[in-house]
Amino acid sequence: MGLHYSHHKHCLTHHQSPININTRTAKYNPSLKPLKFSYDPKTAKRIVNVGHCFNVEFEDICDKSVLSEGPLDGHYRLCQFHFHWGSSDRDGSEHNIDGHLYPAELHIVHWNSKKYTSFAEAAKHPDGVAVVGVFLKLGNTNPALQSIIENLDKVKTKGKACPFTEFHLNGLLPEDLNYWTYMGSLTTKPYFECVTWIILQEAITVSSQQLEQFRRLQCTSENENPSFILENHRPVQPLDHRVVYSSCP
Numbered sequence: 001m002g003l004h005y006s007h008h009k010h011c012l013t014h015h016q017s018p019i020n021i022n023t024r025t026a027k028y029n030p031s032l033k034p035l036k037f038s039y040d041p042k043t044a045k046r047i048v049n050v051g052h053c054f055n056v057e058f059e060d061i062c063d064k065s066v067l068s069e070g071p072l073d074g075h076y077r078l079c080q081f082h083f084h085w086g087s088s089d090r091d092g093s094e095h096n097i098d099g100h101l102y103p104a105e106l107h108i109v110h111w112n113s114k115k116y117t118s119f120a121e122a123a124k125h126p127d128g129v130a131v132v133g134v135f136l137k138l139g140n141t142n143p144a145l146q147s148i149i150e151n152l153d154k155v156k157t158k159g160k161a162c163p164f165t166e167f168h169l170n171g172l173l174p175e176d177l178n179y180w181t182y183m184g185s186l187t188t189k190p191y192f193e194c195v196t197w198i199i200l201q202e203a204i205t206v207s208s209q210q211l212e213q214f215r216r217l218q219c220t221s222e223n224e225n226p227s228f229i230l231e232n233h234r235p236v237q238p239l240d241h242r243v244v245y246s247s248c249p
């Protein structure tokens, strides 16, 4: 359930995601380390249309592609990345920055393979999952995105998958790796409160035409009347008594 009993208020609090990040009340935490991304391009495996979005899956049988340092203890194994978008370029991101929405948001999902033996096990613990969020802002065509988008016609309908190997995920990271971090949840079912969120402060670019391609994915399977994944971002949730920390002052 992820309900926490906060004694002073005698009520139950949720630690759900996404949230609006108030950059003025975020607290600089000098003990936060720089993020360390160690991704092996050969661990990319396939693209899958899961109905509410598409996942780019990586083989997670060993710690070949890991995220470490930053706010994390130990290392977290890369398992997949996916995007959230809106029905127009005016919204689409899940997290907001001072009330500002971006047209899309990338989530790079990792699980604590040092402490737990599987993703499903890790997802039951507050320190089980680490998701790096990267905002997409409107701009020039993003070449790293293009290599994904040109495969989307092979996974048009729900349940379809296609091979996708040799992908340089670093190409989807901005130059500046400063971040905000807070404890939250998955933003889709099962909404487990198992995520250390790491939201990068610098956005990467996406073109309007590339976003259009996301919206052509179908949430229906091939033998159903087609309907499209026009948007898949969850509304922001109450911060309650949580503090958002910043890696820089």
Ligand SMILES: COc1ccc(N2C[C@H](O)c3cc(S(N)(=O)=O)sc3S2(=O)=O)cc1
Pocket: 080, 107, 109, 120, 123, 131, 185, 186, 187, 188, 189, 190, 192
């Ligand atoms: C058994 O428990 C499970 C726990 C999680 C999942 N996943 C599917 C979810 O859609 C989901 C949502 C994520 S987000 N938007 O980054 O918060 S990450 C993620 S997932 O791929 O890990 C499957 C089983």
Ligand SMILES: [Zn+2]
Pocket: 082, 083, 084, 107, 187
């Ligand atoms: Zn997500």
